[in-house]
Each structure stands twice: as structure tokens, then as C-alpha cells.
Amino acid sequence: MTVTEHYRNLHRIPELAGNEFETAAYIEAELAKLGYAPVRVAGRGVYADLIAHPAAKWLLFRADTDALAVEERSAAPVCSGPPGVMHACGHDSHCAMLLSAAEALRGAKLSHNIRFLFQPSEETTEGAAEVIAAGTVPEGICAAFAMHVWPDIEKGKTASRPGVMMASSDIFRIRLRGKSAHCARAAEGADALRTAVDIAAALPGIRESAQDPRTVLFLGSLHGGKSHNVVCETAELFGTLRTFSGEDREALKARLSLAAEQAADRHKTEAEILWDMGCPMVQNDERLISALQSQGVEILTTEATLAGEDFSRYGAFAPALLLWLGIGAVPPLHSPGFYVPEDALPAGVELWQRIARTDWSWLYA
Numbered sequence: 001m002t003v004t005e006h007y008r009n010l011h012r013i014p015e016l017a018g019n020e021f022e023t024a025a026y027i028e029a030e031l032a033k034l035g036y037a038p039v040r041v042a043g044r045g046v047y048a049d050l051i052a053h054p055a056a057k058w059l060l061f062r063a064d065t066d067a068l069a070v071e072e073r074s075a076a077p078v079c080s081g082p083p084g085v086m087h088a089c090g091h092d093s094h095c096a097m098l099l100s101a102a103e104a105l106r107g108a109k110l111s112h113n114i115r116f117l118f119q120p121s122e123e124t125t126e127g128a129a130e131v132i133a134a135g136t137v138p139e140g141i142c143a144a145f146a147m148h149v150w151p152d153i154e155k156g157k158t159a160s161r162p163g164v165m166m167a168s169s170d171i172f173r174i175r176l177r178g179k180s181a182h183c184a185r186a187a188e189g190a191d192a193l194r195t196a197v198d199i200a201a202a203l204p205g206i207r208e209s210a211q212d213p214r215t216v217l218f219l220g221s222l223h224g225g226k227s228h229n230v231v232c233e234t235a236e237l238f239g240t241l242r243t244f245s246g247e248d249r250e251a252l253k254a255r256l257s258l259a260a261e262q263a264a265d266r267h268k269t270e271a272e273i274l275w276d277m278g279c280p281m282v283q284n285d286e287r288l289i290s291a292l293q294s295q296g297v298e299i300l301t302t303e304a305t306l307a308g309e310d311f312s313r314y315g316a317f318a319p320a321l322l323l324w325l326g327i328g329a330v331p332p333l334h335s336p337g338f339y340v341p342e343d344a345l346p347a348g349v350e351l352w353q354r355i356a357r358t359d360w361s362w363l364y365a
Helices: 003-011 021-033 091-104 127-133 183-188 192-208 246-266 286-294 310-316 342-357
Strands: 039-041 045-050 058-064 113-119 141-150 158-160 163-166 168-177 216-224 234-243 270-279 282-284 299-301 320-326
Touching: 003 021, 003 091, 003 342, 021 045, 021 091, 021 113, 045 127, 058 091, 058 310, 058 342, 091 113, 091 141, 091 342, 113 127, 127 310, 141 310, 141 342, 168 192, 168 246, 192 216, 192 234, 192 246, 234 246, 246 270, 270 310, 282 286, 282 310, 282 320, 286 299, 286 320, 310 320, 320 342
Parallel strands: 058 113, 058 141, 141 320, 158 299
Antiparallel strands: 039 045, 045 113, 158 320, 163 282, 168 234, 168 270, 216 234
16 A cells, blocks of 8 residues: 555544544554554554564654544545544654555565554653553664654755754643632632732743743633632633753743742632643754764754654653654644645655664664
């Protein structure tokens, strides 16, 4: 089956994070047709191994599988089947390209083993942790690679950067509890909404304390109160922190927690600060970029982005590299109009093969 056929088949069956069962079944079936022995992992993920030698070191090739809750209005040649769900981040193309690479590499004489990993739940930044906890990272791993389609880079070109490429991505939720009272006797209550407003007002100053001015501390939701004349008893703030350094990540977490506690003390309310530590920064190993360039792979240098990617978690096990595959001037990622031009797909398949055929023995010599 061609990479375009895989892309169209997967584009028709988008599934949200946590529900990638049909996608996993499709990938399992296609890998089995190619002679692989696919393994289901964490319920919705799949991997298959290409064994060069039982004692050889391992490369990990990762593609993500989940879609987004977006109603499609794109120029793609086929449309999403389920209403309100679409592959607005290109994960269908990632899986298609990796499946086709697995087909092309069958029987190749390689110096290392390859694990083709199709990981669920990237959009929630939970999938990598799930499959890692399930034992998916092979012993003897020497490098991990991932590819992501990227608009506004020339179609078919590859881009990356050494060091930090994508920001850490964390979610905060601050729950406030006060005491209800009539507004005519407000002093008898404890106002959770005023507490929330104070915390929200403190966010710009906290963000400005970061060492890196690109840091984002963003409040996306503030809810509190049910009536125009009642002191608000409960309120909640919901937002995200994006940083390019571990120091800023920890410092701003601490400052936000302190600001919430101080605001609660002023208004005699209670504050509960909850952090969902989504994923660390994507940090690319410069040596992997140099090795590919020495083999004639052209890699453009791109700017770092405040978007997050849970591929970063594999970097705790081995040198890692995330590559962007240019798809030209198409609508933005996560938008209803996003699509992947099908003539960009063969370049991704070829790139996977170039990585697979590169000599990585120097990583463990």
C-alpha cells in the first residue's frame, strides 16, 4: 500500500486521545501484512521491531496517532468520517510515513535494530508517559527520532535546531473556596471571586520575572459566582505555563503558587493549586543533526516554538531528535482548514530511510 493510501485511510478515521482503538487496529493489521509482529501497548499504542541482530543497539522511531476535536473544513482529498473530529495536527501523515518506511526497510542490512512506535495521546501530553510506563523503550536504545509535519517550511524540506526546540508545557488549575453571603452583608462572607481576580492580576508580573522573555504564563479560563448579589463561594482559574528552561519552569511555578496563597490569605479564602506537569522541553542532540548532515541530509535551522511535544520524554533514555517536515503554505496546525499535501509524504518516508541507514555506532563505541 502506498503512503498516500495509508494517509487517506487514516485521515478518514480520526480518534481523540484516549480513544485511538480503530487507528491502532489499522496499524496492527498493516504491520502484520508486512510480516512484522505488532505489539499493542498501553491499550491504544502499537510497536513493531525490525531486528538486525539480537545483540544490536536500538533506534526508536516514533509517530503519534491521535486527532483533535475540530470540525474539518479543509482541502484534503478525503474528509474525516466522524463529525467534530479531524487530524488537524497531521498525525495521520506521521503514521502513514512511518508505516511506509517500515515497509521500505524490510530486509535492509542495518547495524542496529529499529522499534517503530505508534504512540497515542500526544495532544494531551500523556501518551509518551503511558507507553514508557508500559515498557516500550527498548533496553540498549542509542537514539530516538520523531518527525512532525510543519506549515510554512518549504514543502519536502527538513528543519530542526540543536538544543531546545519546543517549550515545556504545563497546566495549572487553582481552585478557590470562600464563604457565601448576601452582598448587603459582604463582610460576613469570604469572596472567592475577588481572590481569583487578584491572582489573575498578578500573572503578568510573575511572567515578567522569567529569565527568558519568550516565557508564557497564560490564563485561559476564570469561573466564579452564580448570582449578581451573592458573595462568590467558589472560583477556579485554568491556564498554562510554557518555558524554555528548567529554571524558569520551577521558579514561575513557585511564584504562582505563592501568589495564590497570598491572595487567599488576604480574602480569608482557601486555595488549592494543582499542576499537571505536561511535558518537558524538546531538546535535540546536536550530534544527531551533524551526523545526518554529514550523510548529505539537508536540515534547515528553525526557531524554537512555544508549542509542546511529549516526544521530549524519550530524551531521558537516549539522545533524541525531532525533525520538522515542511508542507508549505497550508492553513495552520489545529485549524479546521489544515491538511497535509500528499506530494510531501514521500519526502518523509525517504527521510526515515536515511536515518535508518545512517551509521550510529559512534553513539555507543
